[in-house]
Amino acid sequence: MSEPGGRAPAGRKRFISGVVEGFYGRPWTMEQRTELFVREQKWGLNTYLYAPKDDYKHRMYWRDLYTAEEAGQLIALISAAEQHDVEFVYAISPGLDITFSNPKEVAALKRKLDQVRQFGCRSFSLLFDDIATEMCPADKRAFSSFAHAQVAVTNAVYQHLGDPETFLFCPTDYCAAFCTPNVSQSSYLHTVGEKLLPRIDVLWTGPKVVSHKISVESIEEVSTVLKRAPIIWDNIHANDYDPQRIFMGPFKDRPTELIPKLGGVLTNPNCEFYPNFVAIHTLATWCKATADGSKSNVEMGDEEQGPGYSPQRALTLALTDWLQEFLTTDQPGGRCRPPACLQKERPDDMGGSSYVPGLEENPLYTAEPLTLDDLRLLSDLFHLPYQHGPTARTMLQELDWLKKHRWAAAAETHATAEWRSKAQQFDAMCEAVVQMFNRLSNAPNRSILYDLYNYICDIKSGVGLARAYVKTLGGQSGPSAQPMNDDPEPWGFRGGLSGEFQRMLPCHGNRDLFRHPPTTAVYSIRQYSTMDMLEVHRIFREMQSVGEVKAPPTTQPPLLCDCLAAGEISPSPGCALVLEDDIGMCGYALALTDAKPAATKIQRAVSESVFTDFPSLVTVQVLPRVTDPSPARRMIGQLLSSIRRSGSRGVFCELRQEDQRMCDFYTKLGSFKPTQIAGLPQDIVAMGTSL
Structure with a gap:
């Protein structure tokens, strides 16, 4: 196997590493994809899989050819990927309504891919994920199983395209949770392994759709069934299933011992383009690490922990690089400028000299510069699907303790002093979130801010409600500490109709990452x-x-x-x-x-x-x-x-x-x-x- 991100030796495939745009929701723009290619080249990643679910000619209207205008955009995109040494893989998803046994349908699929091949694309993928498994009567007469139908069409298309070096197949059972009864006994996967042509790679998400951990043993098991090393389509940073969550924690819980066992790893990250900096950057760091940790092409900066991959060190590297992007203006024709607090002059609206407030007037508002600690806090608050960051966990634990011991707030005992001390610590953490929000809101790079704004505004509001509640428990009053009442303002409750439904269900909250009370049994x-x-x-x-x-x-x-x-x-x-x-x-x-x-x-x-x-x-x-x-x-x-x-x-x-x-x-x-x-x-x- 080749080095991850590098060129493969003659006759052997290189390790595929990069990004799949495979989420549901608004696709990225052509400009954002071009920017992605620049980043991939800089960080040593080599592949981009084009598979946006809501590009209607990728999935719903897969038979329709691209117009001249659309063709021009794809040609430019494929060319941009080639210029930055990124392999452009065009994916098509016909599984919603294709009749596998109809030669005209197969011909339409070939015609569509032939058109994309004329654009300069040389790598392709057929996706059969997230579709109904019941075959139509015509297909039932022609094929003995759903897997046989998919494999027959995939093999035919692969050979029609001239056996391209990179050709990816996404099965309908693309994770262990979907396999009946399990991976090793899945007739579907066994058919794919036995009948799919050997140089076609298979995509796999791991134990689940969004896998918490992917073990070496699980990959060895599926590799045996598929008769090839899978390529991981990793949804660890995907957020298209929850509009209130975004993930900016490091790539983790995938040991580097997996690298020689895989054909590659592609991350399918957040729908929002700019917050994916951490997801893609840390994946690139992981891909450069060796399985045994004896050598690494990346300097992690912490010799005490050894040179192998460390999620926290990889996160620090990513956030350090990301901070520079935050501090660079993205406005057309703009230039990098220092934050407002570092500027010596500030002309007033009338032009001319700077405004200087009088002794008894309000001082000028100045924005503090964004810091690396701010980005660490941001990552902690929006970490990973199965884990809050350390600061977020501490805040939840402190609030839980303050609620449980609220009797101590007014007891006038030693417990009261402990309660008030913890309340002050909690308030300081809340204030740090507010200050982080303020500094983010004033960062020069507005494109990153706009992708983040709904999330950071929501967490600031949630933290504010918790902060006010603790102040009320401590006997403090005033506009900043209004408890929830029978007639709250709209910003005082969360979730709209979705929140109403969830609060009415008896199981709501039993799968929270922070559980109170801790649940150790299922009833x-x-x-x-x-x-x-x-x-x-x-x-x-x-x-x-x-x-x-x-x-x-x-x-x-x-x-x-x-x-x-x-x-x-x-x-x-x-x-x-x-x-x-x-x-x-x-x-x-x-x-x-x-x-x-x-x-x-x-x-x-x-x-x-x-x-x-x-x-x-x-x-x-x-x-x-x-x-x-x-x-x-x-x-x-x-x-x-x-x-x-x-x-x-x-x-x-x-x-x-x-x-x-x-x-x-x-x-x-x-x-x-x-x-x-x-x-x-x-x-x-x-x-x-x-x-």
């Missing part, structure tokens, strides 16, 4: 069946045996809740749920929509007024191993919804005072309030809520 809630009666009874008895719920003396009247959990009374249809984790059943929530007949059955005297206001009964219990209260909250929420649909106007529960955990649970729900029920023993608490 599922399902409907109760009569087969669950023994397990529910076991949980009830187990809670009694560990002292959570004391068994009532025989002289006391039985509780309706106990009779329901013990199976003496059956729950109402559709009003019973059980909670399960990876060990088994760990909780239950049972209800009676009409509790009065049950009270009569066990001869419990309950006043008529109670059943008027709270005709329904509920009981909830979870085992101590369930440390996360959210599953129980979801259970009671679903149960109350079912009871409400039955027409009930209220629900009550009975609890023993010794069961402090469940007493706290109902209290923290906020809706259940203590209620008086005549005849209850002194150690019994009744709580009710209106529906």
